Amino acid sequence: MEYKILPVGDSALTIVFGNEIDPETSRIVRIARNYLTNQNIEGVNEYVQTYATLMVHYDPVTVGYDELAAGIDAALARMDLTSDHMKKHTIVIPVCYGGEFGPDLPTVCEHAGLSAEEVIRRHSAVDYLIYMLGFMPGFVYLGGMDRSISTPRLRNPRERLEAGSVGIAADQTGIYPLVSPGGWQIIGRTPLKLYDHDREKPILYEAGEYIRFVPITEAEYAAIRKQVENGTYEYQWIREG
Amino acid sequence: MAMHVINPGPRTTIQDKGRLGYQNSGFAPSGFMDRVASRMANVLVGNDPSEAVLEFCLIGPVLCFDETVNIAVCGGDFGIDAGGRIYPADRAVRVPAGTTVRITTGRVGIYGSIAVGGGLDIPVVMGSRSTNLRCGIGGYRGRALMAGDTIMLRSPENGLKDMSWRRMPPRRLVSPDDPDITRVRVIPGPQEEMFTQEGLRTFYESTYEITPRSDRMGYRLTGPKVESKGGYDILSDGIVNGSVQISGTGEPIVMMADRQTTGGYAKIASLINVDIPLFAQLRPGQKVQFERCTVQEAQELIRKADREWKEHCQKLEESGPPQIKVIQRRAAAAEEERTRRGRGKAGAVKRFGRR
Numbered sequence: 001m002e003y004k005i006l007p008v009g010d011s012a013l014t015i016v017f018g019n020e021i022d023p024e025t026s027r028i029v030r031i032a033r034n035y036l037t038n039q040n041i042e043g044v045n046e047y048v049q050t051y052a053t054l055m056v057h058y059d060p061v062t063v064g065y066d067e068l069a070a071g072i073d074a075a076l077a078r079m080d081l082t083s084d085h086m087k088k089h090t091i092v093i094p095v096c097y098g099g100e101f102g103p104d105l106p107t108v109c110e111h112a113g114l115s116a117e118e119v120i121r122r123h124s125a126v127d128y129l130i131y132m133l134g135f136m137p138g139f140v141y142l143g144g145m146d147r148s149i150s151t152p153r154l155r156n157p158r159e160r161l162e163a164g165s166v167g168i169a170a171d172q173t174g175i176y177p178l179v180s181p182g183g184w185q186i187i188g189r190t191p192l193k194l195y196d197h198d199r200e201k202p203i204l205y206e207a208g209e210y211i212r213f214v215p216i217t218e219a220e221y222a223a224i225r226k227q228v229e230n231g232t233y234e235y236q237w238i239r240e241g
Numbered sequence: 242m243a244m245h246v247i248n249p250g251p252r253t254t255i256q257d258k259g260r261l262g263y264q265n266s267g268f269a270p271s272g273f274m275d276r277v278a279s280r281m282a283n284v285l286v287g288n289d290p291s292e293a294v295l296e297f298c299l300i301g302p303v304l305c306f307d308e309t310v311n312i313a314v315c316g317g318d319f320g321i322d323a324g325g326r327i328y329p330a331d332r333a334v335r336v337p338a339g340t341t342v343r344i345t346t347g348r349v350g351i352y353g354s355i356a357v358g359g360g361l362d363i364p365v366v367m368g369s370r371s372t373n374l375r376c377g378i379g380g381y382r383g384r385a386l387m388a389g390d391t392i393m394l395r396s397p398e399n400g401l402k403d404m405s406w407r408r409m410p411p412r413r414l415v416s417p418d419d420p421d422i423t424r425v426r427v428i429p430g431p432q433e434e435m436f437t438q439e440g441l442r443t444f445y446e447s448t449y450e451i452t453p454r455s456d457r458m459g460y461r462l463t464g465p466k467v468e469s470k471g472g473y474d475i476l477s478d479g480i481v482n483g484s485v486q487i488s489g490t491g492e493p494i495v496m497m498a499d500r501q502t503t504g505g506y507a508k509i510a511s512l513i514n515v516d517i518p519l520f521a522q523l524r525p526g527q528k529v530q531f532e533r534c535t536v537q538e539a540q541e542l543i544r545k546a547d548r549e550w551k552e553h554c555q556k557l558e559e560s561g562p563p564q565i566k567v568i569q570r571r572a573a574a575a576e577e578e579r580t581r582r583g584r585g586k587a588g589a590v591k592r593f594g595r596r
Contacts (some may be wrong), residue, residue, distance in 0.1 A: 006431045009511030010539035012481045014431050019476060033265075048264045048479045050503055055479030057264070060514070060540040061547050133267045134477065134503030137376055141477055141503075153474065153505070155489045169505065170474060178375055183489070183505075197366075197378050203266055 001028060001081060005069045011060050013069060015076075018052040021143045021171060025052045026131050028081065030208060035079045041071055049207055050132045051141060090127050090210040092236035093175070093190050095166050096221040097123075101189035104151075108168055108185055111151045122146040123173065123187065124213040130205055138177035138195040138203040142211060145173045157183035164190040166213065177203075191216075191225035192233070204235065212238070242397030244310075244357060246390040247341065248303035255361065255380035256354075256498075258291035260369035264502040270482075271371040271379065274352040274457060274498050275518040277550075278316035281409045282356035284554055285313035285333045287399060293363055293370035295355040295386070298456075299524075301344020302355075302386060308338045309400040311358035313407075317350015317414060317522060331411045333358075333404040349416040350522045359399030361392050374457075375499065406562045409553065410572065413579075414522045422448055423527065425520050426534040427485060427510035432475055435507045436487070440468035444509055445531055449493060453525040457499040459486075460520075462529070466491030469507065477505040483512030483520075485531070497521065513539035515546050 003017045015032065018025040033049045036056070043063030048055040058068055097120045098105040109119050128142035135141075145168070153169040158181060161167075165176040167184030176182060177194035190213075195203055205211065216224070227233035246253075256279070259272025273279040273296065280290035295302060301319060313333045314321055321328045321336075322343040328334045330353075336342055344353065363370040363381060372380025381390060415423045433441070449464035467487045480486075484496040486506040495512060496504075512520060513534050523529065 007428055007536040008431050008479065008508075009428055009481045009483055010514050010536050010543060012479065014479060016431075021476065046262050046264055048502060050478045051476050053478045055481075057481070060543050064540050065536045132477075132503065133265065134479075135267060135501040136269070137263075137267045139267050153489075157488070172477075172505075180375065195376070197376065206266075 001076075001079075003076070005072060007065050008055065010065070012055055012057045013065060013072075015054045015056065015072065016052065017054070021051050021131065023129060023143065026129070026143070029054050031081060032076065032079065036072065036075060039075050041068070041075070043068065048134065050134065051143070088127075088210060088240040090212050090238040090240075091205050092212050092214055092238065093166075093192060094216040094220065094224055095124070095188040095190050095213045096216050096218055097166075097188035099218070101218075101221070102166070102187040104154075104167070104185035105187045108149055108151045108187055112149045114148070119149050119187070120215055122149050123168075124215050127210045127212050128173065130207050130209050130211060132207050133203070136176070136178055136180055138205075140174050140205065140211060142173050145171060147171055151185045153183040154185065157181050161186060162189060164192065164194065166190060189221070191221045191228055192235070193228055242394050243307050244361070244392045244394060245305045245307075246302055246386050246388060246392070247305055248388055249386035249390070250297045250300045250302045250344075253295055253297040253302045253386045254372040254374065255293050255363055255370055255386075256296040256372060257293040257370045259498070260367050260371055260373065260379065263367055264479075267502055268367070269373065269375070269499050269502055270369075271373045271457075272369070272498050273354065274521045275316050275354065277412065277518040278352070278522075279354040279356070280550075281331065282313040282315040282354045284557065285315075285331075285407050285409060286311040286356045286358035286404055287402070288356055288358065288360055290554075292356065292360050293380075295357070295361075297344065297353050297355070299346060299351050299353075301346065301353055303344075304342045304355075305340070306336060306338060306342070306357075306394075306400075308397055309335065310394070310397075311335050311400060311402070311404040312342070312355060314344060314353055314355050315409070316353040318347030319350065319353045320345035320347070331409045333407040335400070335403050335405040348418060349414050351524050352521055357394060358404065359394045359396035362395045363392065373499070403562075406560075407557060408572070409557070410575065412519075414519060415527065417524055417527055423520075423523065423529045424532045425516050425529045426513045426539070427483075427531050428513060428534055428536050428539055429510045430508070431478070432507040433509055435469050435471075435473075435475070436509060437468045437470055440470075441509075443467050444487075444493070445533065448528045448530050450528050451523050451525050455525060457497055459497050459500060460495045460523075462493045462495065464492065467493070467509065473507050474505055475507050477503050480504050480508070481511055483514070483517045484508045485510045485512065495520070513542065515539070515542045 259270035377383035
């Protein structure tokens with residue numbers, strides 16, 4: 001296991017384990033997060049897991065960068081990489097692709113040289129590993145997208161995207177749980193409320209679980225949306241093990 | 242015992258030290274834009290430094306209290322107009338029951354913090370009273386204040402004690418009238434290697450102007466484009482308060498309190514913590530220049546600022562009404578000294594804060 005530690009400002013550092021969207025790198029980052037969390041290192045406030053890095057937010061009055069970096073080095077040398085076991089849990093996310101809900105679907109089709117049907121088929125054919133949450137509450141960064149539908153993000157981010165927007169940015173796909181500005185190519189929208197602070201679990205899923213997108217029609221979108229608003233919608237999980 | 246909002250101002254929210262510990266689920270910490278102003282205002286009225294304040298942007302709210310309270314405003318040359326009597330920022334003001342309180346706005350600073358003695362009775366959501374407008378949580382019903390809102394006070398007896406003698410030495414913020422360019426210190430990285438030598442020279446040697454498209458999420462700057470070796474996209478990673486992203490347009494965005502927790506634009510550098518509150522107080526149109534700093538230097542500055550803050554607090558607690566004159570004399574002497582030394586030459590580069 002190779003990594004490097006870099007300062008990010010004077011109150012955080014990042015441990016860089018790689019530079020790829022890669023399930024093995026992600027597994028190492030997850031183990032490191034769990035392991036370091038259990039070490040209760042003095043001065044550390046929180047850990048933020050991303051694809052290939054672990055950000056450590058700390059209080060510089062309690063612990064300086066050099067001391068903390070040395071402590072993390074020592075801890076990582078003792079870490080056991082075989083300690084991680086996760087059963088596959090998959091949540092089903094219905095998505096209405098194209099049209100008003102997916103204004104950038106034509107851009108993705110053009111970039112990929114594929115029909116809309118084929119882009120939708122390829123986008124919904126995979127169970128995506130949730131590599132990380134970030135950017136906003138419940139925003140998932142998913143790995144495993146078919147690279148034939150990769151499309152660069154917008155040069156100028158949009159000022160407003162609707163909650164539930166499903167998009168593509170380079171080799172990544174994801175969902176916007178809240179209204180937000182954003183630079184992703186939007187190809188569809190889910191009627192589900194991915195984030196709801198009145199719900200027992202405000203965010204439906206967590207890093208390490210999987211997401212499956214299922215194409216739905218506009219009529220199905222409207223029906224599910226109604227159930228979600230009534231509180232009668234039952235979230236569908238596929239559980240293994 | 243309540244505080245009534247007669248007029249909220251354009252965007253006034255409740256903020257405290259922030260919602261910490263949930264960034265791994267994507268929750269921005271929110272919290273004070275200017276933590277130095279907020280803790281000053283709180284300590285002036287006898288609150289804990291991290292107590293929730295009313296934070297406004299440029300134009301303050303109009304308020305009325307059922308009973309006598311101590312309040313303070315900090316963050317710029319704002320003032321408190323209590324029933325027609327005007328008091329400056331950076332001091333406690335005892336407001337009699339039923340008095341209409343307005344905030345006056347001067348030339349310097351943009352985010353003002355109003356502390357109310359005894360604290361506001363706002364529910365704690367995930368460890369914080371801060372308003373997160375994007376999620377609609379925290380603060381007063383998850384939103385900015387509106388006319389007609391009523392917020393109860395947690396310890397109304399605070400107003401029984403007259404604290405109006407309490408003062409803090411005013412900070413020197415950079416005025417829009419000041420011809421000098423403000424130097425902001427940054428720690429390079431973590432994606433510095435994505436930029437060309439020419440790009441880095443551009444970033445550190447150019448002047449960038451704060452645009453009106455700046456808010457609690459981030460300050461968009463305009464100026465010469467920073468050249469990268471091949472695009473500005475990275476594999477998304479973590480963002481901190483003060484991260485300087487270079488977006489697809491090649492111009493910097495400085496991430497602030499309501500920032501996202503992770504992002505996909507390359508981060509050329511991060512503001513050092515002691516410069517963030519002063520940077521936050523710059524208005525659109527004001528200009529900055531970035532200056533390299535090491536993490537070790539920055540952390541030494543934090544520890545020094547922390548010691549100085551504790552000394553200020555201790556002095557405040559040890560002083561009392563009989564010593565008002567001494568404090569005033571000291572403040573007057575300090576003011577005279579500043580005036581005597583005068584301002585730097587036009588066009589010269591000046592560093593933030595008191596040395």
